[in-house]
Amino acid sequence: MSNDSVLDKSDPSVRETLTYDLAIVGAGPSGLACAVRLKQLDPGLSVCVLEKGASVGAHILSGAVIETQPLDELFPSWRNAPPPSCIEANAEQFWWLTRTGALRLPIPPQMRNKGNRIVSLGSLCAWMAQQAEQLEVEIFPGFAAAEVLIEREEVNGVRVGSFGVDRSGRAKPSHSLGVDIRARFTVLAEGCRGHLSKRLIHRYGLDGVGDPQGYGLGFKELWQVPDGRLRPGLVQHSIGWPLDNSTYGGGFLYHCDAQRVAVGLVIGLDYSRGEFSPFDVFRQFKHHPMVRALLEGGNILSGGARALSEGGYQSLPVCEMPGALLIGDAAGMLNVPKIKGVHNALRAGMLAAEHIVGTGDVAGFDARLRGCAVGHELKKVRNIRPGFRYGLWWGLSNALWETASGGRSPWTLRNRADHAVSARAAPPAGSIPDERRDLPPHDRAALAYFAAVAHEEDQPIHLRIRNPEMCTGECREKHDNPCTRFCPTQVFEMVDEAEGTGLRINASNCIHCKACDIKDPYQIVDWVPPEGGSGPNYRNL
Amino acid sequence: MKILVAAKRVVDPNLRVQVKPDASGIVTEGAGMSVNPFDEIALEEALRLRERGHAAEVVVVSIGPTQSRQQLRTCLAMGADRAILVETEVSLQPLGVSRALLRLVERERPTLVLLGKQSIDDESSQTAQMLAALWGRPQATSVSEVLIEGSCVRVTREVDAGMEVLELDLPAVISADLRLNEPRFVKLPDIVRAKRKPLDIHSLDELAIEGGNHPRHVHYSSPPARKRQIMVEDVPALLRSMRERGVIT
Ligand SMILES: Cc1cc2nc3c(=O)[nH]c(=O)nc-3n(C[C@H](O)[C@H](O)[C@H](O)COP(=O)(O)OP(=O)(O)OC[C@H]3O[C@@H](n4cnc5c(N)ncnc54)[C@H](O)[C@@H]3O)c2cc1C
Numbered sequence: 001m002s003n004d005s006v007l008d009k010s011d012p013s014v015r016e017t018l019t020y021d022l023a024i025v026g027a028g029p030s031g032l033a034c035a036v037r038l039k040q041l042d043p044g045l046s047v048c049v050l051e052k053g054a055s056v057g058a059h060i061l062s063g064a065v066i067e068t069q070p071l072d073e074l075f076p077s078w079r080n081a082p083p084p085s086c087i088e089a090n091a092e093q094f095w096w097l098t099r100t101g102a103l104r105l106p107i108p109p110q111m112r113n114k115g116n117r118i119v120s121l122g123s124l125c126a127w128m129a130q131q132a133e134q135l136e137v138e139i140f141p142g143f144a145a146a147e148v149l150i151e152r153e154e155v156n157g158v159r160v161g162s163f164g165v166d167r168s169g170r171a172k173p174s175h176s177l178g179v180d181i182r183a184r185f186t187v188l189a190e191g192c193r194g195h196l197s198k199r200l201i202h203r204y205g206l207d208g209v210g211d212p213q214g215y216g217l218g219f220k221e222l223w224q225v226p227d228g229r230l231r232p233g234l235v236q237h238s239i240g241w242p243l244d245n246s247t248y249g250g251g252f253l254y255h256c257d258a259q260r261v262a263v264g265l266v267i268g269l270d271y272s273r274g275e276f277s278p279f280d281v282f283r284q285f286k287h288h289p290m291v292r293a294l295l296e297g298g299n300i301l302s303g304g305a306r307a308l309s310e311g312g313y314q315s316l317p318v319c320e321m322p323g324a325l326l327i328g329d330a331a332g333m334l335n336v337p338k339i340k341g342v343h344n345a346l347r348a349g350m351l352a353a354e355h356i357v358g359t360g361d362v363a364g365f366d367a368r369l370r371g372c373a374v375g376h377e378l379k380k381v382r383n384i385r386p387g388f389r390y391g392l393w394w395g396l397s398n399a400l401w402e403t404a405s406g407g408r409s410p411w412t413l414r415n416r417a418d419h420a421v422s423a424r425a426a427p428p429a430g431s432i433p434d435e436r437r438d439l440p441p442h443d444r445a446a447l448a449y450f451a452a453v454a455h456e457e458d459q460p461i462h463l464r465i466r467n468p469e470m471c472t473g474e475c476r477e478k479h480d481n482p483c484t485r486f487c488p489t490q491v492f493e494m495v496d497e498a499e500g501t502g503l504r505i506n507a508s509n510c511i512h513c514k515a516c517d518i519k520d521p522y523q524i525v526d527w528v529p530p531e532g533g534s535g536p537n538y539r540n541l
Numbered sequence: 542m543k544i545l546v547a548a549k550r551v552v553d554p555n556l557r558v559q560v561k562p563d564a565s566g567i568v569t570e571g572a573g574m575s576v577n578p579f580d581e582i583a584l585e586e587a588l589r590l591r592e593r594g595h596a597a598e599v600v601v602v603s604i605g606p607t608q609s610r611q612q613l614r615t616c617l618a619m620g621a622d623r624a625i626l627v628e629t630e631v632s633l634q635p636l637g638v639s640r641a642l643l644r645l646v647e648r649e650r651p652t653l654v655l656l657g658k659q660s661i662d663d664e665s666s667q668t669a670q671m672l673a674a675l676w677g678r679p680q681a682t683s684v685s686e687v688l689i690e691g692s693c694v695r696v697t698r699e700v701d702a703g704m705e706v707l708e709l710d711l712p713a714v715i716s717a718d719l720r721l722n723e724p725r726f727v728k729l730p731d732i733v734r735a736k737r738k739p740l741d742i743h744s745l746d747e748l749a750i751e752g753g754n755h756p757r758h759v760h761y762s763s764p765p766a767r768k769r770q771i772m773v774e775d776v777p778a779l780l781r782s783m784r785e786r787g788v789i790t
């Protein structure tokens with residue numbers, strides 16, 4: 001047996017083992033769809049789902065306007081008793097924003113949302129978890145999969161993280177050793193930049209043939225606003241300000257029920273300006289006259305940020321390995337021009353279940369995935385996102401061409417790794433003056449508050465820096481420590497202390513967005529799961 | 542000896558509580574729910590008493606909606622031997638809760654009843670006291686230490702002047718303070734095992750609890766937003782600013 005356990009090595013107490021037919025890591029749409037489908041096809045299978053959030057949905061942050069076809073397939077009668085906060089998208093707008101103005105644009109075909117639903121993915125997942133439990137899937141919220149168990153080169157389960165370990169790694173009186181979950185097959189459904197998925201992709205060389213994965217960082221807040229401002233069912237997207245033409249991204253406003261509106265901004269993590277602070281850019285967006293008019297006088301109910309996989313077809317790793325599968329955003333199945341990943345996550349989850357039940361094996365899943373609707377859809381739009389590397393206008397023209405030709409261009413544009421494109425921080429010249437920016441959260445610590453982060457302080461720091469000298473040396477000189485700017489809740493700070501400048505890690509502010517693991521220019525930050533149940537407690541995000 | 546522990550389902554203490562836009566209550570949609578933290582402490586103490594050989598059985602009871610099963614399962618996973626749910630969709634006031642508990646006490650005949658000193662949602666801090674009165678047995682509230690000594694229980698309570706030590710005859714009612722202990726982590730295999738432990742369900746009607754006139758909740762509101770702080774130059778500016786705001790005259 002091999003594992004890369006850091007903790008617990010010296011612990012003499014006996015570790016318990018539970019055995020299942022299938023272990024699924026992550027109670028997002030992909031993991032839950034897989035669990036439900038498995039039990040629908042073969043009620044005799046034992047299936048468990050591990051979820052690091054304190055409850056199912058607590059770590060889920062998405063738009064979300066979703067395509068419902070896979071839901072029809074999975075829960076044929078879902079429309080009779082739909083999940084909470086789920087309304088039909090009935091109108092849409094696409095805007096080009098300037099600093100003070102807004103110009104209405106025609107709606108690009110990928111962005112048409114007729115028939116789609118506006119949901120909170122968090123509550124959709126909580127609802128799906130109930131359906132799964134009725135089928136006797138065992139769901140364990142509050143338990144993170146910390147390690148992969150590998151025997152004779154084959155994945156055969158995961159090790160759950162321990163509880164009650166202090167900052168220096170020693171057992172506290174409350175110490176409780178994580179169990180081993182052995183399973184015939186393990187399904188990694190960790191979402192974007194899953195930490196076990198990352199290790200396995202590396203270990204089995206699953207990304208060997210494709211391009212590096214590309215990422216974005218998405219901010220989202222749910223606001224409750226005074227009566228009469230919203231048009232429930234309206235879907236608004238924007239491009240342009242506050243992002244410059246060389247930075248990919250766009251804003252969204254989804255008008256929900258109960259006087260609530262979801263406001264968000266997705267920013268490509270391949271931005272190159274070192275001084276860029278995604279959090280501040282999202283604040284600017286919220287203060288655009290059009291957005292501000294909706295939010296002012298309202299209350300923010302919940303907010304946070306999460307990375308999303310933007311590499312698409314070119315970057316899709318091989319989604320199978322001995323004993324295990326990768327599904328959903330853990331592999332990167334998001335359709336970027338649509339900014340939709342839920343339908344593909346659901347489809348991949350179902351397909352994984354069908355494949356395992358049908359063949360009794362994981363081998364052959366990757367080919368099936370590429371040959372099904374998920375693969376076809378990703379292939380068709382493969383050239384759109386990479387086109388924006390050459391700027392907004394080039395990107396838009398290329399998108400027009402790719403859409404008109406149905407993705408049949410004989411070429412495929414390549415992706416680059418996001419961390420490789422960080423330029424040195426320029427002095428913040430010409431930055432936008434901080435005019436009336438009074439909507440909360442006022443700073444990044446306040447975002448952690450609205451994310452309702454709960455995190456036991458006395459536990460090992462779950463952001464592991466492989467080479468701390470880099471932070472105070474080369475990274476400081478060449479990049480002025482971009483981690484102090486890209487982290488949405490200011491987990492990283494350079495502080496002057498008696499011994500000199502050092503990196504301070506406020507781990508208890510972490511909202512598990514994974515941006516640091518992705519964007520750090522030297523790739524020396526490893527995000528690992530803290531004690532199960534730690535992290536944000538999102539509500540209806 | 543048998544210990545009865547009462548546990549309430551409440552909005553997760555880590556969440557920010559939100560008031561409904563029509564001020565009629567608290568938003569529970571999309572909120573994680575948990576066992577009231579003080580009740581968890583009460584349960585932990587009961588489990589420790591059992592582990593020390595003072596008790597043979599720990600029974601946990603909740604009065605609330607059908608979803609309270611979830612919280613009872615958590616209590617079973619922590620180590621309670623069995624659970625009882627008194628199902629009701631109406632939200633009861635402390636008096637109703639203590640009457641229901643009394644019925645269960647009459648059936649179960651525990652030697653000790655342990656509760657949290659208050660629930661973190663309504664913060665009434667009345668149930669333990671009312672139960673003791675209805676039952677006609679001694680009570681100790683907000684307790685930070687529990688020692689069983691034969692047919693007595695010696696408890697320590699924090700009071701303004703220091704520590705108060707009381708000795709009660711058993712059976713008795715004790716409510717737990719934050720200081721009493723630190724509840725254990727639930728282990729994953731115990732969650733699986735808890736599924737096989739008995740969970741009995743009764744309806745409130747079955748227990749024939751009288752209703753009575755309860756106070757009604759009329760209006761909920763969030764605390765007013767704090768005003769932005771300002772920095773003043775010097776003391777005269779401070780005084781001027783205080784006068785302008787009518788803080789001093
Ligand atoms: C801002 C934003 C807006 C979006 N808008 C839309 C939209 O409008 N429409 C749309 O269709 N898609 C949208 N998406 C994309 C969509 O959210 C994702 O494609 C989708 O959530 C992927 O599902 P998943 O199941 O693969 O992963 P996730 O939804 O990320 O779920 C993964 C789950 O696994 C858990 N987990 C991870 N690692 C571990 C571990 N080691 N142990 C235990 N648990 C673990 C996580 O806590 C999480 O609950 C958006 C994404 C973002 C960030």
Ligand code: SF4
Nearest residue numbers: 487510511513514516
């Ligand atoms: S520390 Fe990393 S994962 Fe945590 S919030 Fe900051 S950038 Fe995101």
